[in-house]
Amino acid sequence: MKNEINIGLLGFGVVGSGVAEILHRHQEDLSHKLGVPVKIKKVLVKDATKKRDTVLAQEIFTTDSDEVIEDPSIDLIVEVIGGTIEAKQAIEKALRAGKGVVTANKDVMAQFGHELLKLADEHKCDLFYEASVGGGIPLIRTLEDGLASDRIRALTGIVNGTTNFILTKMKHEKKTYEEALAEATELGFAEADPSADVDGMDAARKMTILASLAFSTEVRLEDVFVRGMKDIQNGDLALAEQFGFTVKMAGFAKKDDDGIEISVEPVFIQNSHPLASVNNEFNAVYVYGDTVGETMFYGPGAGSLPTATSVTGDIVAACRNLLLGVNGKRLHAPQHAYTVKEDKQIIGRYFHRISVKDEVGVLSKLASVYSNHGASLATVVQHEGDNNGGVDLIMITHSISRQQHLDIMNELHNTPAVNGVVSYYRVEGENR
Missing domain, CATH: 3.30.70.260 (ACT domain)
Structure with a gap:
């Protein structure tokens, strides 16, 4: 029986520092829930000498990823580097070393999630990725566990906080697109380059991850139909309101006997639908199941601490598996063949x-x-x-x-x- 669990943290940006803050602040609660303390032993950064406002000791920071991944005393790797290639390589190396991984990386999971989950199965390791979708909303855990006995037919979601914030400001405060985007950037909801958000690719990656899990198949990012919010024209929001609709950048995934359809685009949503009242940076996903019927999951879709909360939730789940000796026991192989609908089948x-x-x-x-x-x-x-x-x-x-x-x-x-x-x-x- 382990008397503590040591974590190797890859990355110490907005999310990584948030994870460290939560682990430190809630250490007593975590120790009570798990029965052992959880400690960050090593942190990978670009500059180990940089002064940081953190409770972590300076000597645990390193610029050498091997020093983290190959440390035999480290039990779990948490990847919050961001980007794609470096993060994917680090996850692969950790899994091959027999270490469980927690990641918040939607880019990696949308493009390479299927092969990484297969690698985790081969090496009997956990790979958790709750924070890759929905910020602080426990969507993946809900689909994997809470709705595991149901058959999910469709998902409808607002899964990008930046575009939802912009549209909220445009509708309720009559701001222009440029004014709303500037405010989103100032508040930290939008990146300096917001193209992944406003062009729909961020939401497309998230819908790929959710649809793969909900339908137990290997949905590919390139099969998502994507339109960005730049197609919204002056007067469209007022017209939507006139006809009883609200404009939202939304993702849709549906599976039936003909196959799967998946899209991200600006849509007119009827004002009577719950998604129409989801405003500002909040996200929401509406799930249609055979037995549960219709359910909606709502919460903050971005930000340091909401995302870090999801990461920490995965850390707790991975730690429990380690302590129980059941890490890597959950298989991720797809159950169903992957068939994409043609345009003539999408109604x-x-x-x-x-x-x-x-x-x-x-x-x-x-x-x-x-x-x-x-x-x-x-x-x-x-x-x-x-x-x-x-x-x-x-x-x-x-x-x-x-x-x-x-x-x-x-x-x-x-x-x-x-x-x-x-x-x-x-x-x-x-x-x-």
Whole structure:
């Protein structure tokens, strides 16, 4: 029986320092829950001589990763370096050394998670990654344990705090995109380069991880349909409100007998849906299960301490397994074959905002475009004119396939009476 558990910490940035703070502050509670103390023995950093505001002793900092990973007295590796290649190599090396790993790295887990989990199985090690999705929300543990007996059919989620903060400010405070992004950056919700957030790739990585786990298969990042929030045009948020919707950057994953569909894009969510009221930097994931029905998990999606709390939760789980001698006993092999739906199999409603020439017969011409592709319309509204002598027509379809939607867009772009498609959105909120 171990009388203490030693941790090797790779990285001491925002999350790493948060983990150290929580372990120090809650040491008495952790010792009570586990029966032994948990100590950080070595920390990998870029500059070991840098002065840091921390309770950790200066001598435990090192610039040599081998000094951490290969130390025989270290029981568990916690990877919070960030990035991809260096972090992946460190995780691989730790697993091959027979050491369990806790990581917060969504980039690594989205791109290489399947092979790393297989490696963990081969070397009988734990690999925990709760903090890679949802910040402080225990989503992965819920899917792995709490809903393990259920069959998950779909996930709908706001999984990026930066874009949700920006859209909240734009809607409720009437700020421009640029003003809202500047405030998000100032408050630390957005990086200096926010492209991964606003282009949708951060959310796509998280949805890849969640869908792989929920559907017990190997979802690939390159199969996620991604549209960024830069496609949101002036006036779209007001139009959404006029028709009873809220604009959200949201991720969707659904599995049925035809296969899996997974996307991240700005959507119109009905105001009656719980996700419509998730504001600021908060995240939420709506889960549809065969037996549990509909459940929603909500909480802070980013920040030092929320993310560090998830990391620490994984540390506790890994420590328990070590103390019980059951580390590496959970197998991660996918249960189901991976089949991706084609565009013609992906069904939804669509909102189309189209700028047209203000002339007789335009509406009938547009109606024929939709009719040509077998699409029926639930709503047709003429909106205000623009400065170029055109007017906006709003079309909301009944359920059509993504292929029908794309074909309609293509024909509209080539219709002389159409100045252009201003914007389009999936319409969500009904039980999918």
